[in-house]
Amino acid sequence: MQRTLLSVFLFFFSILTILAQQPKKLNTSEIFEAVQKLNVLGSVLYVAAHPDDENTRLISYMSNKVKARTAYLSLTRGDGGQNLIGPEIRELLGVIRTQELLAARGVDGGEQMFTRANDFGYSKHPDETLEIWNKDKVLSDVVWAIRKFKPDVIINRFNHRNPGSTHGHHTSSAMLSMEAFDLANDSSKYSEQLEHMDTWKPTRLFFNTSWWFYGSQENFEKADKSKMLNFDVGVYYPQKGLSNNELASLASSQHLCQGFGRLTQRGSQQEYVEFLKGDFPEDKTDIFSGIDTSWGRVKGGQAIGDILNNIEKHFNFRNPESHISELLKAYQLLQGITNEHWKAVKSKELKAIIEACTGLYLEVSSNTPTVSGGGSIELNIEALNRSNTTLKLESYTISTNNEIVEKNTVLEANQKQNFKASVSIPKDMETTAPYWLADQGTLGMYKVDEQKLIGLPETPRSIRVTFKLLINETTAISLTKNVVYRYSKPDKGELYRPLEIVPEVSASISDKVFIFENDQQKEISVLVKAGRNNLEGHISLNHPEGWNVYPSQQKINISNKGESQTLAFTVIPPKFQNEGYIIPKVNINGKIYSKEIVEIDYSHIPFQTVLLPSKSKIVRLDIQKRGENIAYIEGAGDVVPESLQQIGYNVVRIKPEDITAENLARFDAVVVGIRAYNIVDALKYKQQLLFDFVENGGNMIVQYNTSRRIKVDHIAPYSLTLSRDRVTDEFAEVRFLNTKHELLNYPNAITAKDFEGWTQERGLYFPNAWAPEFTALLSLNDKGESPKDGSLLVAKHGKGHYIYTGLSFFREFPAGVSGAYRLFANMLSIGKDNVNLNKKLND
Numbered sequence: 001m002q003r004t005l006l007s008v009f010l011f012f013f014s015i016l017t018i019l020a021q022q023p024k025k026l027n028t029s030e031i032f033e034a035v036q037k038l039n040v041l042g043s044v045l046y047v048a049a050h051p052d053d054e055n056t057r058l059i060s061y062m063s064n065k066v067k068a069r070t071a072y073l074s075l076t077r078g079d080g081g082q083n084l085i086g087p088e089i090r091e092l093l094g095v096i097r098t099q100e101l102l103a104a105r106g107v108d109g110g111e112q113m114f115t116r117a118n119d120f121g122y123s124k125h126p127d128e129t130l131e132i133w134n135k136d137k138v139l140s141d142v143v144w145a146i147r148k149f150k151p152d153v154i155i156n157r158f159n160h161r162n163p164g165s166t167h168g169h170h171t172s173s174a175m176l177s178m179e180a181f182d183l184a185n186d187s188s189k190y191s192e193q194l195e196h197m198d199t200w201k202p203t204r205l206f207f208n209t210s211w212w213f214y215g216s217q218e219n220f221e222k223a224d225k226s227k228m229l230n231f232d233v234g235v236y237y238p239q240k241g242l243s244n245n246e247l248a249s250l251a252s253s254q255h256l257c258q259g260f261g262r263l264t265q266r267g268s269q270q271e272y273v274e275f276l277k278g279d280f281p282e283d284k285t286d287i288f289s290g291i292d293t294s295w296g297r298v299k300g301g302q303a304i305g306d307i308l309n310n311i312e313k314h315f316n317f318r319n320p321e322s323h324i325s326e327l328l329k330a331y332q333l334l335q336g337i338t339n340e341h342w343k344a345v346k347s348k349e350l351k352a353i354i355e356a357c358t359g360l361y362l363e364v365s366s367n368t369p370t371v372s373g374g375g376s377i378e379l380n381i382e383a384l385n386r387s388n389t390t391l392k393l394e395s396y397t398i399s400t401n402n403e404i405v406e407k408n409t410v411l412e413a414n415q416k417q418n419f420k421a422s423v424s425i426p427k428d429m430e431t432t433a434p435y436w437l438a439d440q441g442t443l444g445m446y447k448v449d450e451q452k453l454i455g456l457p458e459t460p461r462s463i464r465v466t467f468k469l470l471i472n473e474t475t476a477i478s479l480t481k482n483v484v485y486r487y488s489k490p491d492k493g494e495l496y497r498p499l500e501i502v503p504e505v506s507a508s509i510s511d512k513v514f515i516f517e518n519d520q521q522k523e524i525s526v527l528v529k530a531g532r533n534n535l536e537g538h539i540s541l542n543h544p545e546g547w548n549v550y551p552s553q554q555k556i557n558i559s560n561k562g563e564s565q566t567l568a569f570t571v572i573p574p575k576f577q578n579e580g581y582i583i584p585k586v587n588i589n590g591k592i593y594s595k596e597i598v599e600i601d602y603s604h605i606p607f608q609t610v611l612l613p614s615k616s617k618i619v620r621l622d623i624q625k626r627g628e629n630i631a632y633i634e635g636a637g638d639v640v641p642e643s644l645q646q647i648g649y650n651v652v653r654i655k656p657e658d659i660t661a662e663n664l665a666r667f668d669a670v671v672v673g674i675r676a677y678n679i680v681d682a683l684k685y686k687q688q689l690l691f692d693f694v695e696n697g698g699n700m701i702v703q704y705n706t707s708r709r710i711k712v713d714h715i716a717p718y719s720l721t722l723s724r725d726r727v728t729d730e731f732a733e734v735r736f737l738n739t740k741h742e743l744l745n746y747p748n749a750i751t752a753k754d755f756e757g758w759t760q761e762r763g764l765y766f767p768n769a770w771a772p773e774f775t776a777l778l779s780l781n782d783k784g785e786s787p788k789d790g791s792l793l794v795a796k797h798g799k800g801h802y803i804y805t806g807l808s809f810f811r812e813f814p815a816g817v818s819g820a821y822r823l824f825a826n827m828l829s830i831g832k833d834n835v836n837l838n839k840k841l842n843d
């Protein structure tokens with residue numbers, strides 16, 4: 001069901017977004033809106049923690065109704081979330097969610113900013129968050145965002161006053177915003193930034209409150225609103241044919257990987273902001289009250305405003321070109337003002353309007369989507385003046401060599417001009433992959449040293465062409481275009497991709513984790529991909545001590561760019577439990593490469609090429625197991641089946657309709673995927689069959705489900721109450737409640753060591769009450785909380801065992817955590833020896 005809905009959304013958005021990836025050209029109505037916006041010199045910065053935290057209704061309202069320059073500062077890129085549309089997690093998910101934010105801003109008209117904070121996963125308290133993040137660095141980045149964007153008004157999504165009531169990242173975002181509000185204007189703070197940017201004093205700070213923060217609509221109605229401003233964010237925009245909240249829904253529906261596709265909303269709707277800091281607005285209907293947001297704000301602005309306000313007042317919808325000479329006059333005056341901030345912001349806006357009024361089509365496309373340093377590309381430059389304005393292309397400059405190519409060509413009305421250019425790419429040119437992933441960061445922070453890159457949503461394109469145009473024989477304007485790659489697909493039409501610089505070679509190992517359950521060797525293959533033609537070199541595999549890899553080195557020979565070669569290595573594990581990483585080292589003329597290229601291709605965002613360190617974990621397990629055949633019932637999706645196959649189990653995925661007594665009899669154990677009872681309706685009718693299977697000697701292992709929206713009346717054969725108890729600290733001490741229990745001793749003796757190296761968390765949604773038939777085996781808790789004993793519960797039921805566990809095996813398996821495998825093997829094996837024993841005795 002979910003899948004169908006999703007494909008419907010993907011279908012609609014593919015229409016919207018294929019167009020969105022094309023460089024945008026404004027129509028008359030959009031030009032008029034741009035002129036209206038040009039005449040507002042006010043700005044709003046919205047601050048929260050994750051992609052999708054942002055209130056698009058308010059961002060859209062500020063951008064489209066108030067016409068303020070509006071930005072969303074998301075402290076993180078959302079690496080820690082879940083992906084509902086594909087396999088990408090962690091860094092790669094952060095790349096997708098970054099692009100989804102940009103797509104959302106493309107709809108609501110906002111801009112997008114970030115910090116270096118990494119979304120490391122769920123955090124209960126800002127104290128923990130700010131310890132894992134480098135608080136000082138993130139605060140510095142928020143200060144940087146304020147100094148750079150220079151907002152008059154800042155709006156926090158979250159309440160800084162109630163730590164512990166929501167995700168720690170959320171509260172932290174509000175707390176940091178509160179601090180940065182004051183620090184941004186203090187030149188003694190983060191003074192290294194002042195080399196690039198002035199200090200800035202925002203006028204006021206708000207919290208975007210709602211009834212939700214008051215527990216109920218009733219409470220909110222009674223609340224003191226003397227310090228609150230409210231806006232009707234349901235206003236209608238006739239120029240767009242859309243209500244503001246409709247537009248906002250379209251924007252937040254861009255967050256597809258989080259399943260945020262949703263129905264649009266219309267009609268009057270109030271949005272509230274609570275005043276926190278700065279100058280209280282005298283006029284409560286105006287968020288900019290007391291701030292001059294007209295051209296009068298900047299010295300020399302009045303004359304510019306006179307021209308532009310007149311254009312706005314008498315805008316010619318039939319022929320916007322008629323405003324060109326006035327627009328040029330305003331542009332010339334604008335170049336003379338001393339306020340560098342507004343000069344830069346408004347020049348960019350004004351140039352886009354002038355370009356649109358002439359219908360100018362200026363595009364630089366490459367003959368290839370990718371190129372590596374030292375290579376070359378052919379550019380096709382298309383210049384077309386679709387107006388009667390006199391446009392002269394004086395010259396263009398390509399950023400790779402900054403050579404000025406004189407043209408001095410008049411662009412006649414509607415006569416297309418094409419130029420070709422061959423471009424050599426400098427050998428040391430940086431790749432265009434996401435800059436924040438270039439160096440290894442920490443759990444809580446990306447490593448970005450270059451101040452100017454910090455906060456940018458994307459890596460700036462390094463191959464650009466700057467055109468110098470003379471308009472109406474009076475005004476010189478330069479326009480810079482990134483190079484694009486244009487192609488078509490029979491079923492999709494014309495498509496665009498950014499031109500990307502990739503390394504000359506990349507290498508990826510087939511899997512991220514290899515589990516060796518005994519001392520048998522495994523063959524591991526490495527895919528080497530050429531970023532240029534005629535690639536020659538050799539490859540070896542770095543490995544931990546005690547392991548052996550054959551052959552030690554292999555030759556690489558690939559003729560064509562984009563082609564790849566697969567090389568197999570034999571990996572021999574040591575005799576005892578041991579783990580480490582293998583890393584491919586590709587040597588091309590003495591230069592060593594060990595990164596892999598990951599391509600991300602969805603229709604709602606531009607094509608992404610990501611470079612990541614190429615490495616895989618190899619684990620030699622000391623593991624014993626009983627039983628052989630496992631049935632797996634799918635839930636929200638986890639890699640438990642593949643992981644159990646890696647340790648030698650025979651795993652069969654069974655659909656709810658195939659759950660019959662007869663089918664189940666073939667298995668030693670049934671494993672239920674995460675959240676299966678939350679999302680699979682059909683399981684309602686299968687529970688009794690599963691319990692019968694346990695009674696007859698099978699083992700049933702149920703992984704975590706959330707306490708709300710459970711589709712079955714009885715999740716276990718004995719009473720069991722799920723709660724929201726979770727232990728997010730992956731280092732939390734694990735105490736054994738019943739050291740003698742079979743599950744902790746057989747066939748593997750589980751010790752504290754098996755809980756070392758866990759990742760992201762210990763577990764979630766533990767039961768907090770259970771029938772006496774259950775035995776609780778482990779006790780653990782986060783710092784300062786009471787012990788949680790429900791993470792692993794086992795009950796003998798008939799001849800078999802029922803086990804409920806909220807431990808995060810689904811996170812530990814893909815990370816190759818050996819203790820998680822050993823404990824899971826015990827869960828599958830429980831009672832199995834006795835069965836064999838009994839059989840033997842009966843024979």
Ligand SMILES: [Zn+2]
Nearest residue numbers: 049050053167
């Ligand atoms: Zn969030």
